[in-house]
Amino acid sequence: xxxxxxxxxxxxxxxxxTNQYDTEAMQERFVKKGYKVVSFNEPSDVYVVNTxxxxxxxxxxxxxxxxxxxxxxxxAVIAVVGCYAQQAAEEVLSIPGVRVALGTxxxxxxVEYVEMAETEDICINAVEDIMKVREFEDTPIESxxxxxxxxxxxxxxxxxxxxxxxxxxxxxxxxxRKPVSVMEEVQRLADAGFKxxxxxxxxxxxxxxxxxxxxxxxxxKSIHEVEGIxxxxxxxxxxxxxxxxxxxxxxxxxxxxxxxxxxxxxxxxTVLKRMNRKYxxxxxxxxxxxxxxxxxxxxxxxxxxxGFPGETQxxxxxxxxxxxxxxxxxxxxxxxxxRKGTPAASFADQVPAGIKEKRSRQLIALGRSLEQxxxxxxxxxxxxxxxxxxxxxxEGCYEGYTDQYVRVIVQGGPExxxxxxxxxxxxxxxxxxxxxxxxxxxxxxxxx
Ligand code: SF4
Numbered sequence: 001x002x003x004x005x006x007x008x009x010x011x012x013x014x015x016x017x018t019n020q021y022d023t024e025a026m027q028e029r030f031v032k033k034g035y036k037v038v039s040f041n042e043p044s045d046v047y048v049v050n051t052x053x054x055x056x057x058x059x060x061x062x063x064x065x066x067x068x069x070x071x072x073x074x075x076a077v078i079a080v081v082g083c084y085a086q087q088a089a090e091e092v093l094s095i096p097g098v099r100v101a102l103g104t105x106x107x108x109x110x111v112e113y114v115e116m117a118e119t120e121d122i123c124i125n126a127v128e129d130i131m132k133v134r135e136f137e138d139t140p141i142e143s144x145x146x147x148x149x150x151x152x153x154x155x156x157x158x159x160x161x162x163x164x165x166x167x168x169x170x171x172x173x174x175x176x177r178k179p180v181s182v183m184e185e186v187q188r189l190a191d192a193g194f195k196x197x198x199x200x201x202x203x204x205x206x207x208x209x210x211x212x213x214x215x216x217x218x219x220x221k222s223i224h225e226v227e228g229i230x231x232x233x234x235x236x237x238x239x240x241x242x243x244x245x246x247x248x249x250x251x252x253x254x255x256x257x258x259x260x261x262x263x264x265x266x267x268x269x270t271v272l273k274r275m276n277r278k279y280x281x282x283x284x285x286x287x288x289x290x291x292x293x294x295x296x297x298x299x300x301x302x303x304x305x306x307g308f309p310g311e312t313q314x315x316x317x318x319x320x321x322x323x324x325x326x327x328x329x330x331x332x333x334x335x336x337x338x339r340k341g342t343p344a345a346s347f348a349d350q351v352p353a354g355i356k357e358k359r360s361r362q363l364i365a366l367g368r369s370l371e372q373x374x375x376x377x378x379x380x381x382x383x384x385x386x387x388x389x390x391x392x393x394x395e396g397c398y399e400g401y402t403d404q405y406v407r408v409i410v411q412g413g414p415e416x417x418x419x420x421x422x423x424x425x426x427x428x429x430x431x432x433x434x435x436x437x438x439x440x441x442x443x444x445x446x447x448x
Contacts, residue, residue: 083104150189244290
C-alpha cells in the first residue's frame with residue numbers, strides 16, 4: 001500500500017485562450033500521474049505558471065505570480081511555462097523558487113521535468129529553439145472541465161510578424177494539428193455532452209498551410225458532421241481569411257456561429273502599413289460588406305490598438321470613424337505597449353502615455369455605445385440561447401449565449417444547462433439581454 005501523501009499541483013494561466021487550453025492539457029498530465037489539483041492560493045508541492053509575453057506588462061505580471069507562489073510555499077517546485085519562459089528562460093530561472101523553465105514546446109513532458117528537478121535537486125532549462133520546430137505538438141485532452149462550451153486548439157505559431165508583436169518569436173512558425181487528432185477530440189467532446197466548440201490557436205486562419213492537404217474550411221466541414229455538436233465558434237481570425245469564396249462556403253455550414261472576431265488593430269491604412277498588417281482599411285471594409293451581405297445577422301467583433309508609434313490625431317480619427325462605420329458589436333481596445341525585440345519598439349515618435357489613455361477612453365466609450373445599439377435590436381425578438389450556468393449574482397437566474405455571442409439571462413435553474421432553447425427577449429440590459437424561455441421541450445438541433 002502506498003502511504004505517501006498525494007502530491008498537489010496548482011496552476012495559474014495568463015494570456016490567451018490558447019494558453020488556457022495548454023494549461024488544461026498539462027493539468028491532465030499531472031492528474032494522470034496521481035497529483036491532486038489545488039487552488040493557486042493554497043500551499044502546493046508544485047506550481048505551474050503558464051505565462052504571457054505579449055506586452056512587457058505580461059512579463060511583469062508573470063514574475064509577480066511566480067513570487068506569490070514562492071511566498072505561499074517556499075519549498076515548492078515552480079515550473080514556468082509558455083511565451084515569457086520561451087523568450088527569457090535564464091531570467092525566469094533566476095526568480096527564487098523556479099526550478100523548471102519550459103517554453104512553448106514539450107508541454108507533454110512537464111511532469112517528467114518537474115519530478116526530475118525535485119529528485120535531483122536541480123534547475124532545468126527545457127526551452128528549445130522554437131524557430132526550428134516544424135511539427136504541432138499534440139497535447140490531446142481526454143477529460144474536460146465544464147459541460148457546454150469547450151475550447152479546442154487546432155494550431156500553433158504565426159508567420160505574420162506584425163511589427164509590434166513578439167508572438168512569432170515566442171510561438172514559432174505555423175504548425176497545424178492533424179485533422180485526425182482534431183476529430184478524435186471533437187468526438188470525445190460530443191460524447192461528453194459538449195454542444196459548442198471554440199476553435200482556437202495563435203493564427204487559425206493559417207490552419208493547414210503546413211500540412212498542405214487540408215485547410216480551415218475542410219476542418220469546419222468535418223466538425224460540422226459530428227452529431228451532438230450544435231455550434232462551432234471561430235476564435236480570432238484575420239480579415240484576409242474571409243474571401244468571397246470562403247464566406248460563400250461558410251453559409252453552407254449553419255452550425256458555424258454568426259460571430260466573427262476579425263482582428264482590425266487600426267482603421268487607418270497608413271498605420272496598418274507600419275504595423276505590417278496584410279490589409280488596408282478599404283479591404284477590411286469590403287470584406288465586412290461582403291460578409292454582411294452573405295450572412296446578414298453576423299456579429300462582428302474586433303481588437304483595436306491605439307497609440308501605435310507615429311499615430312497622429314488624424315490617423316486616430318480615421319480609426320474612430322472606421323469603428324463607427326463598421327458598427328462592431330464589441331471591441332477590445334488596447335493601448336500600444338512597446339515590446340522589446342519587436343521593430344515597433346524602436347520606431348521614432350512613440351506616442352505619450354497620456355494621449356494613448358485619452359484615445360483608449362474615447363474608443364472604449366464608442367465601443368460601449370455600439371454594443372448597446374447592437375443588442376438593443378434584439379428586443380421583442382426570439383433568439384436561440386445555449387444555456388451554460390447559473391447567474392453569479394441573480395438568484396434563480398440562468399444564463400447562456402446566442403450564436404452571435406450575446407449573453408442572455410432568464411429565470412430558471414440547472415434544468416436549462418446545456419440546452420439550446422428559444423428565448424423571447426424582453427429587454428436589453430447593459431451588455432446583455434433579459435428574456436424568457438419559450439418552453440423546455442422545444443430544444444433545437446441548431447440555431448437556424
Ligand atoms: S497575426 Fe500579427 S498580431 Fe497576430 S500573432 Fe501573428 S504577428 Fe502577432
